[in-house]
Amino acid sequence: xxxxxxxxxxxxxxxxxxxxxxxxxxxxxxxxxxxxxxxxxxxxxxxxxxxxxxxxxxxxxxxxxxxxxxxxxxxxxxxxxxxxxxxxxxxxxxxxxxxxxxxxxxxxxxxxxxxxxxxxxxxxxxxxxxxxxxxxxxxxxxxxxxxxxxxxxxxxxxxxxxxxxxxxxxxxxxxxxxxxxxxxxxxxxxxxxxxxxxxxxxxxxxxxxxxxxxxxxxxxxxxxxxxxxxxxxxxxxxxxxxxxxxxxxxxxxxxxxxxxxxxxxxxxxxxxxxxxxxxxxxxxxxxxxxxxxxxxxxxxxxxxxxxxxxxxxxxxxxxxxxxxxxxxxxxx
Amino acid sequence: xxxxxxxxxxxxxxxxxxxxxxxxxxxxxxxxxxxxxxxxxxxxxxxxxxxxxxxxxxxxxxxxxxxxxxxxxxxxxxxxxxxxxxxxxxxxxxxxxxxxxxxxxxxxxxxxxxxxxxxxxxxxxxxxxxxxxxxxxxxxxxxxxxxxxxxxxxxxxxxxxxxxxxxxxxxxxxxxxxxxxxxxxxxxxxxxxxxxxxxxxxxxxxxxxxxxxxxxxxxxxxxxxxxxxxxxxxxxxxxxxxxxxxxxxxxxxxxxxxxxxxxxxxxxxxxxxxxxxxxxxxxxxxxxxxxxxxxxxxxxxxxxxxxxxxxxxxxxxxxxxxxxxxxxxxxxxxxxx
Ligand SMILES: Nc1ncnc2c1ncn2[C@@H]1O[C@H](COP(=O)(O)OP(=O)(O)O)[C@@H](O)[C@H]1O
Ligand SMILES: [Mg+2]
Numbered sequence: 256x257x258x259x260x261x262x263x264x265x266x267x268x269x270x271x272x273x274x275x276x277x278x279x280x281x282x283x284x285x286x287x288x289x290x291x292x293x294x295x296x297x298x299x300x301x302x303x304x305x306x307x308x309x310x311x312x313x314x315x316x317x318x319x320x321x322x323x324x325x326x327x328x329x330x331x332x333x334x335x336x337x338x339x340x341x342x343x344x345x346x347x348x349x350x351x352x353x354x355x356x357x358x359x360x361x362x363x364x365x366x367x368x369x370x371x372x373x374x375x376x377x378x379x380x381x382x383x384x385x386x387x388x389x390x391x392x393x394x395x396x397x398x399x400x401x402x403x404x405x406x407x408x409x410x411x412x413x414x415x416x417x418x419x420x421x422x423x424x425x426x427x428x429x430x431x432x433x434x435x436x437x438x439x440x441x442x443x444x445x446x447x448x449x450x451x452x453x454x455x456x457x458x459x460x461x462x463x464x465x466x467x468x469x470x471x472x473x474x475x476x477x478x479x480x481x482x483x484x485x486x487x488x489x490x491x492x493x494x495x496x497x498x499x500x501x502x503x504x505x506x507x508x509x510x511x512x513x514x515x516x517x518x519x520x521x522x523x524x525x526x527x528x529x530x531x532x533x534x535x536x537x538x539x540x541x542x543x544x545x546x547x548x549x550x551x552x553x554x555x556x557x558x559x560x561x562x563x564x565x566x567x568x569x570x571x572x573x574x575x576x577x578x579x580x581x582x583x584x585x586x587x
Numbered sequence: 588x589x590x591x592x593x594x595x596x597x598x599x600x601x602x603x604x605x606x607x608x609x610x611x612x613x614x615x616x617x618x619x620x621x622x623x624x625x626x627x628x629x630x631x632x633x634x635x636x637x638x639x640x641x642x643x644x645x646x647x648x649x650x651x652x653x654x655x656x657x658x659x660x661x662x663x664x665x666x667x668x669x670x671x672x673x674x675x676x677x678x679x680x681x682x683x684x685x686x687x688x689x690x691x692x693x694x695x696x697x698x699x700x701x702x703x704x705x706x707x708x709x710x711x712x713x714x715x716x717x718x719x720x721x722x723x724x725x726x727x728x729x730x731x732x733x734x735x736x737x738x739x740x741x742x743x744x745x746x747x748x749x750x751x752x753x754x755x756x757x758x759x760x761x762x763x764x765x766x767x768x769x770x771x772x773x774x775x776x777x778x779x780x781x782x783x784x785x786x787x788x789x790x791x792x793x794x795x796x797x798x799x800x801x802x803x804x805x806x807x808x809x810x811x812x813x814x815x816x817x818x819x820x821x822x823x824x825x826x827x828x829x830x831x832x833x834x835x836x837x838x839x840x841x842x843x844x845x846x847x848x849x850x851x852x853x854x855x856x857x858x859x860x861x862x863x864x865x866x867x868x869x870x871x872x873x874x875x876x877x878x879x880x881x882x883x884x885x886x887x888x889x890x891x892x893x894x895x896x897x898x899x900x901x902x903x904x905x906x907x908x909x910x911x912x913x914x915x916x917x918x919x920x921x922x923x924x
Contacts, residue, residue: 269922312744313737314922332744341741347734351600364593365742404738 258322259412259443260287260310265319267305267467279305281467283319287445287460292438294458294475295447296547298555302467303447307343307416324412337365340410342401345420350390354381354400357389358407367407375403380429394421402430413437415446419453431457455547465555475547482550487523489515489530490539497535504529516543590743594756597735603725607718611768614714618707619775626698626784637693644688648681655679691787700780701787704773704797711772712804712868716811719761720828723815726757728825737923746919754816754911761812765805773797803868803896810907817907820914835860853878854892860906863899870896 262285269277280302287293297303309316312329321328324335332339348357358372376385379399384392392400398421405413413434419427434444434457448454454461455475462472471478491497494510501508501517506526508517517526527537598604629637655676677683691699730736730753739749780786787793818828840859847855856862856874866872873891880888 308922308924311741313740314924315920329744336742336744343737343741346738348738349597349600349733349735351602360593360596361738361742363596364590364739366589408742 257289257325258286259289259291259324260285260445261320261322262286262306262310263320265306265309265321266317267302267309267314268317279467280309280316283464283467284469284472285462286472287443289443290438290441291460292434292444292446292458294454294461295445295464296449296451296454296461296551297447297464298449301464301555303464304344304416305467306464307341307414307445307447311339311341311343311414313343337408338411339414340405340408340412341414341416342405342418343414343416345394345398345417346401346404348389348397348400351388353386353388354392354396354403355385357400358385358404361404362407365408367409371407371409375406378406378433379403380426395423395426398422399426402433411442413442413444415444417447417449419448419450427453451546451548451551461547463551463554470554471550478550479545479547482545482553484518484543484545485520486516486518486543487520487526488539488541488543489517489526489537491515491530491535491537493535496533497530500529500533500535501526514539590749590752591756591759594752595760597730598726598756598760601722601726601729603729604722607722608764611714611718615711615768615772615775618710619779622698622703622776623779623783625696626779627696628783629694629697629785633694633697634690637690640693641688641690644692645681648679648684648687652676652679652681691785694785698776698779698784699787700777700784701789701793703780704776704793705800707776708769708773708797708800708804709868711769712800712807715761715765715768715804715808719765719808719812720815720832722761723757723812724819724828725825727753727816728819728823728828731820731823732825740923747915750820750915750918754813757812757816758809762805762809765808769801769804799870800868803870806900807864807867807903810903813911814907817910817914820918821910851878857894860902862894863902866894866899867896867903872899 262283265280265283265285266278267280269279271277283302283306285295285306295303295306305314308314309319310321310323310328312332323332324338326332326335352360354376355372358375359369361367362369362372373382373385376382379402381396381399381403384396389397389400398418402415402418405415418430422430431453434446438444446454446457458475460473461475461478463470463478471481473481488511489497489508490513494513494515497515498508498510501515504525506517506529507519508515520526523540523542527540530537651672655672658672659676673679681687691697691702727736727750736749740746743749777786815828818831819825821827822831840861844855844859847858854874854876856876862872862874871893873893875891877890879890879892
């Protein structure tokens with residue numbers, strides 16, 4: 256499959272008189288291939304927006320190599336700009352214009368037929384509100400308008416920065432369906448978010464960023480599998496005795512509430528055999544699969560000091576080369 | 588071309604631009620209405636009396652001049668009946684005067700187009716210069732702060748093209764507006780002169796000089812627009828242009844002028860933008876500086892110095908052009924957040 260977005264070693268430092276140097280992106284890599292719906296996940300302040308801005312030529316990177324649809328960015332970005340629809344952070348629109356007029360202006364500036372405006376308004380569910388002024392829109396409606404503006408060009412690549420911001424649950428679902436149908440039509444989508452459940456539902460691939468560096472990347476199910484500690488939840492009549500029995504069988508088990516959590520189990524039948532042989536019948540044996548949330552919290556270290564309020568940008572760095580790259584891991 | 592059309596729509600939809608246009612029309616209407624109300628078509632007897640008064644005034648000037656010459660020649664005593672006579676009679680030579688009394692000077696309450704057109708045009712140009720500067724600054728300033736530029740750049744990731752389209756649209760719009768406004772303005776007052784006043788002497792000389800002021804005024808309006816646009820781009824805000832303007836006026840035109848006075852600098856007006864604006868508009872300007880003649884003004888020392896329109900145009904062009912070029916250079920590379 257061909258690469259639609261490639262980023263290698265992207266680095267960006269902001270310098271300001273007041274707060275000095277701030278490394279926003281610190282040697283970040285990203286690979287998005289054609290046809291993917293790729294999630295770009297990271298806590299607030301981890302550098303997602305800065306990465307997208309650098310990719311789209313809005314901020315100047317200190318170093319790193321980037322390509323969009325095969326063209327080096329930002330130098331030759333204009334060549335492919337007609338095929339890239341993007342929103343970066345919540346875009347601001349001119350409040351006095353109606354949604355329709357806003358899009359018509361953009362369509363005109365980009366040489367897109369004005370008839371396309373109605374189509375995209377329909378797509379994002381703003382068709383009936385297109386002739387209202389933007390300043391009267393709710394946050395979610397503005398977000399929809401932003402997505403509509405990104406779709407105007409009928410792009411091959413769609414880049415959305417936190418598109419779910421301000422959307423109600425129904426809106427999030429519609430956004431998800433929209434992205435799925437786009438992906439089904441061959442559009443490659445890169446969507447950033449700090450909302451894990453969303454990424455898990457929408458995306459097939461994910462890259463996790465923490466403090467400006469990549470901490471995991473790959474297919475969503477593989478990233479999850481990579482963090483599977485093979486834990487099972489076990490319910491039995493006498494949990495304390497069961498723990499002793501399992502320890503004797505050299506398994507790790509702890510009592511958690513009224514149930515047991517057994518870890519490091521490659522074959523769950525072992526658990527029921529060990530306990531059954533001693534007359535303890537297993538009432539429930541459930542695999543504890545990690546969800547993206549726990550992987551995310553683990554990778555970004557956003558979970559550790561739970562008694563202290565976590566500060567923005569206070570997540571962990573990847574240790575050395577310990578980046579989980581399942582795409583490559585599988586190949587090797 | 589598409590970009591310019593989109594920009595045109597954006598510019599004309601700006602509330603601030605609309606407000607300024609309304610203000611322009613309003614100021615225009617008020618001036619025209621008060622002029623109309625305060626003017627009447629002079630009757631034949633009024634005209635005759637005014638003509639006579641003008642003739643008498645010219646004759647009295649002649650008489651004074653002759654008297655002065657006579658005294659210089661020693662034909663008359665130096666002491667005379669309280670009439671002021673200068674040492675150098677050429678100062679009151681009627682032939683050397685800028686203008687001589689004409690009938691219009693003796694017609695109170697009568698608007699004379701030929702006499703008033705130029706000051707009226709200056710007023711309009713002053714308004715349009717302010718209009719251009721403020722609109723230029725707010726147009727790009729608001730777009731930079733609201734993220735409109737970023738939106739556009741996501742569409743057309745060519746910064747120089749996008750900024751140039753904006754500047755071009757601005758200058759084109761301001762030029763067309765200024766042309767329309769000045770034509771409508773002069774036409775209205777011309778009609779007032781015809782219908783409720785006097786047209787005055789509208790000969791080729793009059794139209795040529797009015798046209799020259801008009802042309803130079805339009806250039807000034809365009810330069811002011813580019814300047815406002817450039818400063819707001821450099822400072823990322825409309826207020827940067829306003830602040831720069833206020834700071835310049837206070838710190839330089841007032842403060843530095845004082846300092847230059849104190850340190851006895853010569854020809855301090857050369858360093859003031861206002862002198863150059865005046866020199867450009869009037870086709871040159873003369874300034875007085877007594878320090879130029881150490882031993883007091885004498886026969887072979889001139890306390891006046893001039894700024895020609897050419898040099899002042901150069902100063903204005905370098906300033907506006909330099910800042911615009913700097914704005915483009917900075918905008919090409921800067922981080923747009
Ligand atoms: N213009 C800027 N000036 C200074 N620091 C910035 C600027 N933009 C972003 N940053 C910093 O860079 C880091 C990453 O920000 P950002 O990319 O917006 O994160 P995210 O989008 O993942 O929430 C943050 O620490 C932020 O404070
Ligand atoms: Mg962000």
